[in-house]
Amino acid sequence: MENFVVSARKYRPATFRSVVGQQHVTTTLQNAIVSQHLAQAFLFCGPRGVGKTTCARILAKTINCEFVEEHVRKGRPVSELLRTQPDIVPDALQQAADPDNTPFELEACGKCSSCRAFQENASFNVHELDAASNNSVEDIRSLVEQVRYAPQQGRFKVYIIDEVHMLSNAAFNAFLKTLEEPPSYAIFILATTERHKIIPTILSRCQIFDFNRIRVDDIRGHLRYVATQEHIQAEDDALHLLAQKADGGLRDALSMFDQMVTFSGHDLRYKDVVQNLHILDYEYYFRLVDALLAENLSGTLLLLEEVMQNGFDLHNFVVGAAEHLRGLLVCKDPVTVQLLEVSDNIRSRYVQQAQAAPLAFLLSALNLVSQCDREFKQAKNQRLHVELMLMKLAYLNGAVQFARDLGAGPAANGTAQASSGNDEAKKKSSVTPPATPAPSLAPVSNRIETAAPHAKAPENTPPAPVPPPAGPPAVALTVVSGPADPEPIVPIESGVEELHDTPSIEDEAATQVPATPQLRDSVPHVEIGTPSVAGHEPGQVPVTAAPLPPPRPGMPTGKPLGLGTKLPGLGSLSAMKAQLEQQAAAGKTTTEAEPAGPVTGLPAVNDEVLQRVWAELIEERKAISMSQYSLLNRPVQANAQHVIVLRVDNPVQEDQFNEFRADFLGELRRRTGYPRINVQVEVVERVDTGRKLYTSSDKLEYLMEKYPMLTAMKQKLGLDADF
Incomplete structure (x- = not known):
């Protein structure tokens, strides 16, 4: 019975051209041979099964080839060699019409005595050493003794040391001198998969070549070549799956190929590879994403049960799901489809499913799966952990659409509305400038006050134009009804009384606007019947307005200071009166803004209502956080300023x-009915009581000072304190 030779040995590359996926290494070595710039030591680094030892053997064979010796080193033309030594000329040059001018890649002839001896493992010029089993100082000393003898045939003696990182430190140190200054005929080729374990003094004496992982397409092409040579019918998807499973190692791919051929015979199918290698098929993940897009939670959980029943690891399932989502993501754009390393049939399915999956769903799902992958090993119940992830993914598409609808709702209505428990969002939305012309102001119940002297315009005096707005136009604000008892209007210094959609929640002392010079303008004002800030009665001669100063960087932006800021579009007294009359006829009410400074004349706060509402609020906070409950569970009382x-x-x-x-202050104002009520926090200073911790020695000294007899007793009895 003929001995079986595995494909990794039977189809091992014998020339530089046949090496798969390492062209950057083979080209450099060929040029070094042609230019006669061979180093005395090479270090081949890279993962397993990528061709390190193979390239070392091809290099050793090529530099001792007689054709290379005669043509490259001695410079004899090919035509002369064809006449004198035709046996050492490669077949490609023998068939050329003009061999001297025919370009060719430098390769060993494979016909000379040196090449034949190498192919028959009988060459005395090539020595291979396994450093994993010969890693002591004595083994290196034996190697150094062999280096002293020149080759009897050929030019070079090549020493190939595989797994060189297994040498001990003492062996490395014993090898340093020979590696740095070897004889002219000695060449060392070191191969390793773990470069970081080699000491720097060895690295500095070698030319280092980094071997890459072989691409999936290159491995698949080599498997196709082997299958053709062995007369095996293989599906392209099956070969592609083998190439992916090999993880960049050609030897692993050939080993799995032999295993699959043994299992399925001369007809290699995709299903046989999936079944025999126990691989999670693409089909599982295509079904998973289809169920998630349809929000079919039951189908998703049943699919997970099927995966577990088939014996697959849950962590591998999560990692595969992340890879599948990544594949769908790169297939969203035709430019990045090439990044997906799958066969053409599978790629078309990826593209089809990627078109049905929204981009937001893919990004969010990939984030959830990655989070599950990170936390998988820390989970006590790993299956439940994966099922929770699938539950979130099943309703992720609806959650994304709900978030879009929620975000688009206020924009479609043209208003900035928010939930009752989010006062901060209301405040931000109330000062955002709209993209369209600003609508009219909310209805004003009483009057508008300015910081300039109020003057009643004479009947024959034409209304002066309103200055242009000093800032962005304000949007329409939601009107909030005030308390039962109307509060008196107090002049303020901010130009126009501010209109809020909700009462201000800021500390009045912190949000008070610094005093600014009084502004004088000639705009007719609404007659209000009370003196203005400057002390002028209505009916006095109007004065010319000074330009508004630009806002300072530290000034709050939520409180406009100028008339133009709060009244865009009101260009005359008649327009203002018409708007106020229309709003008054509609029966709308507003809440006056909080003053920037101290307020007087406010109605007294009902202490019974305040204490009841405060107790209710702290009980609600108790269910949320005990720290908030303990913070608020204090006696409170409102002063005349509603603080x-x-x-x-x-x-x-x-x-x-x-x-x-x-949130707390907004709820307190709503329930008590006092929109001006505010809470000011004050840190109570601690009083130093002078108390300190006493040691046992301090206590003994105190007792001895208080009771002198203890001192006498201690001296008489010769006692000593033991602390």
């Missing part, structure tokens, strides 16, 4: 209150 002073123990509690201040 509640909340005394806390330290600045940490102050920062903690500021985190939920917006």
Whole structure:
């Protein structure tokens, strides 16, 4: 019975041209031979099964070839060799019409005595050493002794040391001198898969060649060549799956190929490869994504059960799902489809499914699967961990669409509305300039106040134009009804009384606008019947307005300062009066803005209502956080300015209150009915009591000072304190 030779040995490359996927190495070595610039030591690094030892053997064979010796080193033309030594000329040059001018790649002839001896493993010029089993100093000494003898035939003696990283440090040090200054006929070729384990002094004496992982297409092409030579019918998808499973190693791919041929005979099919190698097929992941896009949670969980029943590892399933989602993501753009290393049939299915999957779904799903992959090993119940991920993915598409609808809702209505528990979002939306011309202001119940002197325009005086707006136009604001008792209007210094959609939640002392010079303008004002800030009665001669100063960097942007900022589009007194009358007829009410400074004349806060609402709010906070409950569970009382002073123990509690201040204060104002009520946090200073911790020695000294008899007793009895 004929001995079987595995494909990795039977089809091992014998020339530089037949080496798969390492052209950058083979070309450099060929040029070094032609230019006669061979180094005395080479180091071949790279993963397993990529051709390190193969290239070392081809190099050793080529540099001792008689054709290379005669043609390259001695410079004899090919035509002369054809006449004198035709047996050493390669077949490609023998068939050429003009062999001297025919370009060719330098290869060993394979016909001379040196090449034949190498092919029959009988060459005395090539020595291979396995450093994994010969890693001691004595083995290196024996090698150095052999180097002393010149070759009897040929020019070079080549020493191939495989797995050189297994040498001990002492063996490396014993090898240094010979490696640095070997004889002219000695060449060392070191091969390793772990370059980082080699000491730097060895690396500095070698020319280093890094071998790459072989591409999937190159491995598939070589498997196709082997299958053709062996008369095996193989599906392209099956060969591609073998190439992917090899992970860049040609030897692993050939080993699996032999195994599959033994299993399925001369007809290699894709299903046989999937079944025999126990590989999670693409079909599982295509079914998974189809179920997720259809929000079929039951089908997704049943698919996971099928995967587990077939004996696949859950972690491999998660990693494969991430790879599949990544493949769909690169297939969204025709330019990046080439990044997907699959066969043409599978690639077309990827493209088809990628068109049905939204980009937002793929990105979010990839994020969830990656998170599951990171946390998989820390999970106690790993199956439940994967099932939770699948549950999130099953409803991810609907969640993404819901988020889009939620974000597009306020924009479609043209208003900036938010939930009742998100006062901060309301405040931000109220100052965002719209893309279209600003609508009219919300209805004003009482009047508008300015910082300039109010003057009633004479009947024969034409209305002066309103200055252009000093800032972005304000949007329409939601009107909030005030408390039961109307509050008196107090002049403010911000130009126009501010209109808020919700009462301000900021600290009045912190948000107070610095005093600015009084502005004088000639715009007719609404008669309000009370003196203005400057003290002029209505009916006095109007004065010319000064230009508005630009806002300072530190000034709050939520409170406009100029009339033009709050009243865009109102160009005359008649337009203003018409708008106010129309709003008053509709019966709308508004809440006046909070003043920037101290407010007087406010109605007294009902302490019973305040205490009841405060108790309700802290009970609700107790269910959320006990720290918030303990922070708010303090006696409170509102002063005449509607300010509640909340005394806390330290600045940490102050920062903690500021985190939920917006929600809490908005709910407090809504339930009490006092929109001007505010909470001011005050840190109580601790009083130093002077108390300290006493040691046992301090206590003994105190007792001896208080009771002198203890001192006498200690001296008489010769006692000593033992602390």
